[in-house]
Amino acid sequence: MTEQQYEVKSEQNKIRIDKLLAEINPDTSRSQVQTWINQDSVTVNERMVKANYKCQTGDIVKWTIPETKPAEINPENIALDIVYEDSDVIVVNKPKGMVVHPSAGHSGGTLVNALLYHCQDLSGINGIERPGIVHRIDKDTSGLIVAAKNDQAHESLAVQLAAKDVERKYEAIVHGVIEHENGLIDAPIARDPKDRQKMGIVDNGKSAVTHFKVIKRYEQFTHVECRLETGRTHQIRVHMKYIGFPLVGDPKYGPRKTLGKNGQALHARVLGFTHPRTNEWLHFEKEAPKEFRDLLNQIEKMY
Missing domain, CATH: 3.10.290.10 (RNA-binding S4 domain)
Structure with missing residues (x-):
């Protein structure tokens, strides 16, 4: 201490x-x-x-700051949608509703609990609470995430993320009609000084850059693709709200009157990176889950 x-x-x-x-x-x-x-x-x-x-x-x-003893994390036999796996990395299609790693209020049922049961060996760089975790996606965001099985792989992936060499594309449904075909949002993000439970656009925050393009417009909604340069907490959710197009279903940053009941309509569809050992470029793509597609169908039928 x-x-x-x-x-x-x-x-x-x-x-x-x-x-x-x-x-x-x-x-x-x-x-x-x-x-x-x-x-x-x-x-x-x-x-x-x-x-x-x-x-x-x-x-x-x-x-x-009092010292806290990390809680022991137990392997749990939770089914995983494994997209790719070898001795260095594992790529998983995380379901909506699953927390990535244990934290206050989420001691079990996380992706880490499932990975520990499936893999046994995960990198130890982030300690016993977040073994193997190189990047995260929010609990109610579905989609692709890679975990490292050893420290060499973890370090390689971390360097690629810092250098913005990892390809990450998301699908989202937002409120409002975006008139231009594509755009770039460059606005720093930090914890909202007025609400500690939220992130926000803060002058002295960390650099955050999101590219977006329109997939399809509806009368009151837009289906968009977002590509991340950086990976700040809640980045897409905060950035899209900042430009006036909050995500559908987002309880934290969206309007009270929205569609969907289970969190933001956001899916990590594309993930690409250089393999830490072979230097081969790996590219993965996973269709949005049924709940996301059902929302699009619902919007289609509304107008």
């Missing part, structure tokens, strides 16, 4: 201490910060405070 320190700036005067620490620690929720405070892991000017303490300019905030 290491102690960290921060001096409150003038523009942060009267901000609640739990909100301040959640902003300083972007990967930590406000409720987790409140747990730190309740565990006496946070001080202001060397004194314990409550979560509702309002900071003053110049306050010295110190906090120690």
Whole structure:
């Protein structure tokens, strides 16, 4: 455990201490910060405070993040739609509704649990909580994802992702009619400072680039293809909302009145990368699931 320190700036005067620490620690929720405070892991000017303490300019905030012991992840006999597999990598068509790796509230039933049962050997670069996981797709996004079976493969895939050499194309259904045939969205993404449960377009966020093109227009909807240059959390969902065309069924970024009941209409259809050992280019494509196609048929019949 290491102690960290921060001096409150003038523009942060009267901000609640739990909100301040959640902003300083972007990967930590406000409720987790409140747990730190309740565990006496946070001080202001060397004194314990409550979560509702309002900071003053110049306050010295110190906090120690308690060590947490990763939970053991158990292999689970869950059926997988395996598209490709060899001794280095495995490509899976993840179903909608499946979480990629264990996290708070999702200790089992994840892709990692299934992979551990099927593969036994997965890369250890991301630790015991995310073995083999090189990139992620959201729980309610279906489609192609690759996992690494050893560290060499993991490192190669990570380098390709960083260099934007991995091909990733998605299908989505959005609200509204996009008039132009294609476009590019270049807008930085970070956790939304007004809502810690969401991501948003933030000036000092991480670079995020999405290309899109129209597949088919409907009277009030558009079927689009999105190609990722970067892979930020919720990138397509945030970017399409940003330009005024939120995804159908998206409970977090879409309108209240929408179609579908099981999350965003988004499918990772295409995945391509250079094989870590053979240097062969591998290209995979998987049709959107029935639920996605049924939504398109429903929209087709509406008009």
